[in-house]
Amino acid sequence: MLLSAEESQVLIVDIQGRLMPAMDGPERVVERTAIVTQAARRLGIPVSASRQYPIGLGPLVPEIEALLEEGETLDKTAFSCAADSGLAGHVAGKNRKQIVICGVETHVCVLQTAFGFLAQGLNPYVVIDACSSRKAGDKSAAIDRMRSSGIHIVTSEMVCFEWMGEAGTDAFKDISKLIK
Template structure:
């Protein structure tokens, strides 16, 4: 079960020059926004990566607006976990051992980062409807492989309702509007 007080949200490489080639990118951006808004409301730390931003550009503006500059990490490794500065940032809060991830591309940077976190002992969940690849078949194979490795493959609504835990609260009333 995902718990807000144990979670960190990581957005992987939803960048301006890559986004147009991604299958269902509008859904990825919309669901990533829902996750980011929810994390903000629930006090869940967020961070993002940009794969070689000189070539692929920055995060798309709709998502970049959620982040402070110190929450965005440039990388050249496909696995963000291999980038020492990013790894230290994430490992700095071991009280939050649940890593909830979304982004692109599912079969490359998302998968390799998720596998790195898993090998390091984190509880990892990849949000399938907030992630994608250029070819949807690559994404589907990545989700199957990640599940075999003990990584949870979940949806935006699954994460949102697990983080909220119950109905009838002000937070529930506010955040449930994001998925209507």
């Protein structure tokens, strides 16, 4: 199933300052998440973010924090955003069936979030190049498990081009510059 800008929302999971240095390829995760977020903004797609136990893991990284607006970031202690009543209600309130997920760690919070929202009737799309774990093998196992359970595994470019749907528009020109 292709992504639709009208049916999508973005959820950024736990891209926090104290957590990211331990991840495999943290710069790419931040870069790709920023591209998805900026494309979503350009197309009017809602964006939300979670922070896992911010007292211990700190705020979101500055590059992502700068792209978010007041009220879009919610704190949690549950690993799954779908298991946190505040975040689950926030996501449900967007009334969009497709949830595009970026974040860390792929095999813990991202996986549990994707499965949780799948169980709640949403269609999760996990952006593989905007996710990471400390160990590449953990990420790989999580991606295999999610894919075999019907969770869509996509790349940041797939997301952007599916949202746009066609070339030759002002949105295409703007978002193409982000991708290059």
